[in-house]
Structures are given as structure tokens and as C-alpha cells.
Amino acid sequence: MPYFRFASATMSVPAHSVKTLLVASTWIAVVLNIPTTWDRAETLWRGAPGVLPLMGPLCEMAMIFGVTLAFLTLAQMFGRIPLRAIASSFFIISAICAYYMTRFKVIIGYGVMNAVITTDHDMSREVVGLWTLLWLVLLGLLPAIWFWRRASSAGILSCWRSGRW
Secondary structure: OOEEEOOOOOOEEEHHHHHHHHHHHHHHHHHOOHHHHHHHHHHHOOOOOOOHHHHHHHHHHHHHHHHHHHHHHHHHOOOHHHHHHHHHHHHHHHHHHHHHHHHHOOOOOHHHHHHHHOOOHHHHHHHOOHHHHHHHHHHHHHHHHHHHHOOOOOOHHHHHHHOOO
């Protein structure tokens, strides 16, 4: 099995663990964000010459990919359980946000989060329905289950504490 080597000759991370992080980051950056990114690109870059209309969405997806990969890599330092918990929450929260951003054409920000927390429960039943749950299961829970089933190596900090560093 191929390994990626760190500075220490005794500590290494299996390649399948790195591939899992790359696939998870790509899923969140591309699949869950492509509708809103493309919609925003059509609005902002309409009439721009050449390749410029593609550069905005590509840069935005690259930024989302990089930030997600950085958080997942940081979470991997603390071991399997924190990595799986953080990645699963990323999948689920991103799927819910992607649904509302696609369905209602809104940008999720501080104001929207504040309105969700302080909203009336009768009103919230109107926006949570079968399509929300279907979107959540297909684009959030199934990737989270896939991620949990993937083998991941022990975290860097646990290897350091056990003397395998």
C-alpha cells in the first residue's frame, strides 16, 4: 500500500486516507456548490469576454475545496472519531445549505442563520418537507455514511502520544 511520508521516517499516512479527504472535499466543493456557483456566475459574468466567465466559478470552487480540505486535514490530526464527526457534519450542513440556496435562491449568511434560530416553529414546518429530507439523505447522509465506512489512519496526535511518532 502506498504511503505519503511526513518529516518523520516512522510516521506515515496511508494513501487511501488522503484520497478519502480529497474525494470528500471535492464532493462538498463541486457537487454541493455547483448550482449556486453557476447561478452566481451567470449573473456576475454575463457578457464578459473569453474565459473570464469560467474563472469566477472555478476560483470559488477551488477556494471551497481548499478550505474544506484544510479543516478535514486538521481534524485528522485528532484521530478517526473527530475526523468522521467533523466530516459528517460538513456533509449534512452543506447538503442542507445547498438545498435552501438552490431552492430559494438565497445566500446563507449571518442574517439567515439568525432568522433560522429565532423563527416560529409553525413557519419552519412549511420549508421542511419531503424534498428537503430527500436532498439531505442523497447528498448529505449517504456521503457521510461512505466516509464513516472508509478506513482512516490514526491521528497524528495519538501516534505522538503512543510513541509511534
